[in-house]
Amino acid sequence: MPVLERDPWRLQYFEHVPCPEHVLIPVDDPDCWLLFPDRRWIYDKLKVAETQGLACGPHGVPPDSYPVFSKPIVNLKGMGLGSRAIGSAAEMDHSYQPGHMWMPLLEGDHVSTDCAVREGLICWIRHATGVAAADGMFRHWTIHAAPFPELEEKLSGWVKRHMRGYTGMMNFETIGGTIIEAHLRFADQWCDLYGQGWVQAVVGLYDKGHWEFADGQRRNGFSVPLFAVHGRRYSHPPPGLQAELRAMPEVQSLQITFHEDKPPEDHPMPPGGFRLAVINATDLGAAMAARRRLAAAYPPDLILTPA
Template sequence: MPICEIDPWRVQYFETANCPAHVFIPTEDSDAWLWNPNHRWVYDKLAVATCQGLDAAPHGIAPTSYPVFSKPIYNLKGMGVGSRTLHSATDYEAAYRPGHMWMPLLEGEHVSSDVALVDGRPNWWGHANGIAGNDGTFDYWEVRSGAAPAIETSAGAWCRHHLAGYTGMANLETIGGRIIEVHLRFADQWPDLYGDGWVDSLVRLYECGEWTFAGHARRTGYSVVLFMPHGKRYRHPPRDLVEQVCAMDGISSVQVTFHETVSPERHAMPPGGFRVAIVNCWDLAAAKRARALLREHFAA
């Protein structure tokens, strides 16, 4: 399947796509980095911060004021690994790591934006705002049906300037409208919530360099995440439980988001928990009921 998805729980979104064998579409940052040498610099989070005029530096240069946010300069595994807020010089000294950086602790809405680019020019946007959980986790994401004009104006200008020559999907994470991360791929957590025809347009973008999806009938969806405590080895739920959840009104899909045969410490997870499942849905209350059913299994 040329839509290069390594997570088995997300293959469900692409397994029926008619993607030619010569067209390779990344869903992982490692593939996107290898296949886009002219634009891979965007994975340098320090460069992304400083090109926006933000006060940022690598560890080794102490912040002049606090609080600041500390994270790896490069992190192709994601999931907030190694990130934390530093409130004082004592925190900074304790958190010092080679290859890490600090930047302002931004305030405002945390939004993940997928954008279809043709020669760096935005042709379509999809926005999802994250509702924070504990210690680097997200309780759920609201996948919006409408536009985000402020982001599309500022981040769109950034793309036209910095991603000229690039055709494909990009994912921009912003807080308060400032870009904190750039990925040369889309968010493969919720493509089912973008609507029928979206994946077909994705293939055409990489095959022909044009975007055809209008998405006029889009509606707001939700991607609800289940985290469990670290330190345990979890087992996948039985198939009939997953099918029961998928059959609930308002539910679009279920992902069981870990490898049962791989030790927990080899999974990239945030400090606040071990992600075991995601429920994509059109009804937030229904998804929370579905999450509770899944939690009972994992708690046992």
């Protein structure tokens, strides 16, 4: 299997793709840290902010003005955990935390971007945006077929300046065109929505250093989660129902995103809810319909986003 995938519900995207044994493709940041020791600086969010000329510093160094955004400098599991806005010097003193940093409180669109990089140059790129719900949850994500020209120009320039010689996948999180996180991997939640042959192209990039992917028939894609309340132990839906949902028109995949034999509190989940599943589709209405049918397999008082 070509990808070092830790989540069994995402093996479906990679397990049938041929790959040479020597090729290792990470999709989790701890694996990226181990595989690319000379690129570990990219997980230092203070360093990433400095490369863009942003006002920033570690806790203990006071900002010149407020509000600011505070977050861990390095956090390979749950990159956003512990993040918050801070509105004053008094609040900063009260919120002091070793290993945290501050930077400007940004405004604008929050975009997740996957790109293929060959010898320090972006050769393929695609963007996703999410509709946020409460407490870290999302209603759905849209994987856009259309380009984002201004953002692509900024990211291409940054990669050219700072990733010289790198070949592989990258993911960026940006707000208003400013990079807030960078990763030496792609987002594996919706990679099936990039089109047939995309995973094979990724294998070729890591194996031969070439990017070959026919990307002329892009469609918008949608990734829709189903959340339930915390504090309960859940069972997987019946296999027959899973097969029925996967066979629905426009539905590309169904991920049941939890382990039945693992305590609920040991799953990394947003504070607002426990994610039961993710449905990927090329039509938002179809994804929502599949989510409603899946939600009906659970007691309605436990479901947070059934509609």
